[in-house]
């Protein structure tokens with residue numbers, strides 16, 4: 170009876186999600202989160218079929234593994250079989266199930282033990298599937314739970330039919346940075362504090378990734394490891410396929426100098442240098458910089474080039490710090506709460522500059538923020554919870570900075 174109540178509540182919540190928001194992708198993602206929470210699952214995903222390639226990709230997933238870049242042929246694997254046949258599958262015990270080859274997730278943080286997979290259709294055709302993996306308590310899924318998933322899928326179907334959903338999952342992405350089972354421990358007095366507990370994450374070339382998560386969950390620690398400012402305890406970090414888990418001092422210097430641009434909440438400008446000089450100073454340290462004037466122009470500060478930081482607003486100072494990052498022509502820009510100290514209008518100015526860099530320079534940007542509205546600009550939104558990746562969502566239609574409201 171308690172079960173029944175819980176499921177009814179979940180169905181209502183899902184219905185609200187699906188009917189009340191205007192962004193269907195968000196609604197589907199929210200519905201999956203409700204299912205995962207209600208069924209106490211370890212992971213879940215919504216897979217969509219790309220009709221052009223006849224392959225399935227996850228648009229949104231919850232759990233510790235980064236499966237964003239995985240694609241599965243329609244008809245292959247459990248996800249493909251469910252999509253092709255339009256029939257649900259309940260795998261109670263994967264280890265002893267002949268339908269399951271057990272290899273989908275086990276190289277990136279999750280081994281499937283029990284699974285539910287139900288088709289997602291828009292009344293005319295199957296467009297993908299909803300998948301739930303492993304119960305947190307190790308027990309196995311039952312028929313009733315399968316029914317809840319099917320109920321969610323049919324509610325989604327009605328909404329998709331009504332609102333329309335265009336899926337263009339695009340090309341397979343090239344991986345720039347890969348974190349595999351990364352942990353980080355800090356010694357605090359006599360104790361060891363485990364801050365990262367097994368991070369699995371890929372960052373692709375020319376994407377804009379936003380990282381969200383509660384204070385203290387490990388966002389900055391993760392970003393500092395990616396930026397070579399801190400070191401992982403166990404696991405691996407690769408940069409364009411090269412192992413960078415334990416770089417030498419020389420490699421590290423070159424990486425931080427030429428490859429990475431940092432933007433922080435504090436602008437860290439030199440007060441006795443003008444905007445232009447602050448940028449020139451960095452340009453002189455790197456091998457093949459942009460002309461400093463051009464970097465200043467890209468952040469739309471040419472008119473302020475000869476001003477000192479004290480003569481500029483917070484937003485203008487932050488744009489100088491962005492110019493300082495892009496003058497290096499970095500492959501990857503790491504931005505840790507770059508707008509936290511700015512008001513709305515100045516934040517939008519700064520975000521517009523960042524959007525422009527991603528769109529025109531082919532740069533990858535990874536940005537930590539507490540502002541969920543900013544996440545709507547991103548190609549992918551990564552949520553971190555207590556030292557692990559909690560979920561990853563792809564935005565098929567990222568907003569422009571100028572369309573954000575808070």
Ligand SMILES: Nc1ncnc2c1ncn2[C@@H]1O[C@H](COP(=O)(O)OP(=O)(O)OP(=O)(O)O)[C@@H](O)[C@H]1O
Nearest residue numbers: 355356357362364383384385386387388389390391
């Ligand atoms: N050098 C350090 N030594 C000891 N503990 C640390 C160190 N750096 C971070 N921590 C701890 O690690 C945890 C995660 O810190 P981190 O700065 O990564 O969090 P965050 O997600 O960026 O939080 P916020 O949103 O507040 O910036 C915190 O509990 C923090 O106190």
Ligand SMILES: [Mg+2]
Nearest residue numbers: 388389390505
């Ligand atoms: Mg932080």
